[in-house]
Amino acid sequence: MLGKGLLKGLSETARNFVGSYTDEKRLVTVQYPEERLPLKENTRNFPFLVFDGDPVKGLRCVACKICEKECPPQCIYIVLERDEKGKPQKHPRIFDIDISVCMSCQICVEVCPFDAIKMDQVYELSRFDRFDDLLLKKRDLAKSNDYYHSIHPAEATEVDDRLTAEKAKAEAAKAKAATPAPAASAPSTKSVDPAAIPAKTAAAPAPAPSTSAPPQPAPATAASVIPPPKPVAPAPIPPENLPKPSP
Amino acid sequence: MISEVKEHFHGENGGGGTMTYHVEPKKAQDGAPQGDLLEVSMGPHHPSTHGVFRMDVVLDGEQVVKLKPVFGYLHRNHEKIGENTTYLGSMPYTDRLDYFSSMTNNWAYALTIEKLTGLQAPERAEYIRVITAELTRLQNHTCLIGFLLQDMGALGTPLMYAFRERERILDLFESLSGARMMCNYMRFGGCRVDLPAGWIEEALLVVENYPRFLDEFERLLNENEILIARTRGVGVLKPDLAVNAGVTGPMLRATGVNYDLRKVDKYGIYERFDFRVPLGEHGDVYDRYMIRVLEMRESLKILEQALPNIPEGPIIDPKYKVRNFKPKAGEAYGRIEGPKGELGFYVISDGSTNPYRYRVRPPSLINLTILEDMCLGQTIADAVIILGSVDIVLGEVDR
Numbered sequence: 001m002l003g004k005g006l007l008k009g010l011s012e013t014a015r016n017f018v019g020s021y022t023d024e025k026r027l028v029t030v031q032y033p034e035e036r037l038p039l040k041e042n043t044r045n046f047p048f049l050v051f052d053g054d055p056v057k058g059l060r061c062v063a064c065k066i067c068e069k070e071c072p073p074q075c076i077y078i079v080l081e082r083d084e085k086g087k088p089q090k091h092p093r094i095f096d097i098d099i100s101v102c103m104s105c106q107i108c109v110e111v112c113p114f115d116a117i118k119m120d121q122v123y124e125l126s127r128f129d130r131f132d133d134l135l136l137k138k139r140d141l142a143k144s145n146d147y148y149h150s151i152h153p154a155e156a157t158e159v160d161d162r163l164t165a166e167k168a169k170a171e172a173a174k175a176k177a178a179t180p181a182p183a184a185s186a187p188s189t190k191s192v193d194p195a196a197i198p199a200k201t202a203a204a205p206a207p208a209p210s211t212s213a214p215p216q217p218a219p220a221t222a223a224s225v226i227p228p229p230k231p232v233a234p235a236p237i238p239p240e241n242l243p244k245p246s247p
Numbered sequence: 248m249i250s251e252v253k254e255h256f257h258g259e260n261g262g263g264g265t266m267t268y269h270v271e272p273k274k275a276q277d278g279a280p281q282g283d284l285l286e287v288s289m290g291p292h293h294p295s296t297h298g299v300f301r302m303d304v305v306l307d308g309e310q311v312v313k314l315k316p317v318f319g320y321l322h323r324n325h326e327k328i329g330e331n332t333t334y335l336g337s338m339p340y341t342d343r344l345d346y347f348s349s350m351t352n353n354w355a356y357a358l359t360i361e362k363l364t365g366l367q368a369p370e371r372a373e374y375i376r377v378i379t380a381e382l383t384r385l386q387n388h389t390c391l392i393g394f395l396l397q398d399m400g401a402l403g404t405p406l407m408y409a410f411r412e413r414e415r416i417l418d419l420f421e422s423l424s425g426a427r428m429m430c431n432y433m434r435f436g437g438c439r440v441d442l443p444a445g446w447i448e449e450a451l452l453v454v455e456n457y458p459r460f461l462d463e464f465e466r467l468l469n470e471n472e473i474l475i476a477r478t479r480g481v482g483v484l485k486p487d488l489a490v491n492a493g494v495t496g497p498m499l500r501a502t503g504v505n506y507d508l509r510k511v512d513k514y515g516i517y518e519r520f521d522f523r524v525p526l527g528e529h530g531d532v533y534d535r536y537m538i539r540v541l542e543m544r545e546s547l548k549i550l551e552q553a554l555p556n557i558p559e560g561p562i563i564d565p566k567y568k569v570r571n572f573k574p575k576a577g578e579a580y581g582r583i584e585g586p587k588g589e590l591g592f593y594v595i596s597d598g599s600t601n602p603y604r605y606r607v608r609p610p611s612l613i614n615l616t617i618l619e620d621m622c623l624g625q626t627i628a629d630a631v632i633i634l635g636s637v638d639i640v641l642g643e644v645d646r
Binding site for chain 1: 328332333335336337338339340342404408411418421422423424425426429431439440443463466467468469470471472473474475569570
């Protein structure tokens with residue numbers, strides 16, 4: 001009979017139509033932005049810089065520029081800090097990421113030898129300005145290790161363990177080199193050993209990730225376009241350093 | 248309006264058989280054309296052209312007498328960028344070739360560099376690669392049949408059903424690699440990260456539920472009289488022309504040629520799995536549609552065998568270096584059976600951190616070259632679904 005196939009197909013759409021009102025599994029609409037799906041732990045969006053303790057001095061980044069060189073779309077710009085005599089300071093004066101160019105490939109994360117750059121999960125980044133507002137500066141990028149723990153708990157724990165082990169190894173080597181000096185094990189502030197910088201606070205155990213809330217994004221308010229770093233950071237960024245909300 | 252029709256491209260220089268239904272414009276008694284020919288530029292903004300693709304079509308009434316594909320609107324200099332960036336830096340760009348199936352693109356490129364350097368993916372990574380590639384094939388074919396039905400005028404319903412299922416696979420990709428579509432997951436000699444906890448169970452659940460969707464889709468459409476009327480005998484491709492033009496993938500198998508790189512090359516660990524290669528008989532649009540439905544069932548079979556048997560172990564070759572990766576001078580061509588056909592990468596290394604030459608063999612582009620031969624003599628509405636059945640992605644055609 002001509003039309004039998006059509007009727008068969010229509011019965012299928014009818015079943016789906018009824019199911020979309022009765023079947024729990026088929027009620028799939030999420031009322032964004034009031035409701036949000038929880039993000040997957042591995043979800044990545046744009047990079048950020050991890051700091052321990054102080055948001056400026058505690059940056060793990062030593063401005064080695066490997067990520068700048070390896071970044072496929074060339075969206076990272078780094079200038080090394082120098083003191084008044086011109087001596088390199090092992091931290092960046094300028095660290096910019098143009099997120100209008102960034103393609104979220106996380107190759108910067110893979111190549112970083114200091115675990116200084118990681119992938120963020122912030123996704124509501126619309127701006128009224130095409131250029132300046134999408135160029136994230138060092139102060140926008142700096143986020144605490146605790147924030148890192150809150151978004152990628154498993155990965156962050158692994159990184160902390162590795163850094164602690166590296167620090168212990170470096171301390172042991174230092175203690176061996178300077179056996180008579182008892183102060184060798186004390187944290188020396190003059191040291192510019194790159195391994196010691198990230199390790200300084202990594203040794204202090206971060207709050208257990210299970211107790212901190214899962215990365216449930218806060219309800220959107222008109223005032224905050226980028227959610228600021230979690231308040232659990234030991235030294236939160238002063239509000240004047242946060243990116244200005246768009247008009 | 249034009250007055251004469253030029254010779255079409257294939258058939259002159261040994262390029263395979265000409266099509267039998269080449270239609271001359273109708274002539275009146277005195278030899279002058281009865282009606283004028285009409286030249287229509289379909290695209291690049293036409294919704295049926297699957298992206299920024301243009302067809303310059305010459306019509307005699309409703310029939311196509313000449314068709315010229317025009318592409319390059321999405322050219323992004325992929326190959327030249329590949330020569331100016333590191334080996335690893337090209338990996339995220341391969342995601343953007345065929346943006347429906349980034350996992351298979353990654354695999355093809357990783358396989359090429361593994362041939363070049365001698366890196367060997369460990370057992371667990373090989374399993375993960377097969378699983379992700381078959382999931383990619385599933386979601387690519389699901390999308391394609393949705394789009395194809397959309398081209399035929401089934402507005403919305405089949406496409407939405409297809410996208411609903413595809414979303415489950417993209418969720419799996421997101422929890423594995425961090426991104427739904429631009430996965431950037433595979434590395435030379437393995438994979439980037441291990442499977443997260445509970446991933447295999449989730450994947451098994453998706454695989455378990457997928458046949459239900461396929462049954463539903465087939466009940467919805469396979470006997471539909473309109474679908475059959477629109478697709479049977481439309482856009483017939485002869486096997487000899489397909490072979491001579493280098494067509495691969497489901498397009499080639501729909502003409503009845505048994506050629507599947509998973510069986511021919513046995514790359515990865517495909518020889519361990521039991522699956523069949525569905526073949527068509529007529530080479531028309533209906534066969535191309537059915538081939539994809541049948542291939543999805545075979546992919547599910549592979550997944551059912553691979554997922555429970557995935558071994559423990561490392562996921563990447565310990566010899567792989569993230570920074571300062573310099574293969575020895577040499578060249579390699581690696582190819583895999585992508586969802587759209589043979590996807591190949593050809594890389595020449597001069598021993599530095601960047602490839603000396605980087606070339607992609609995109610299946611979509613080569614499958615598109617015979618578009619005119621399939622469309623001649625068909626109506627303009629059929630040209631749309633013939634293009635839809637080729638399964639092109641403009642990211643890959645233009646690169």
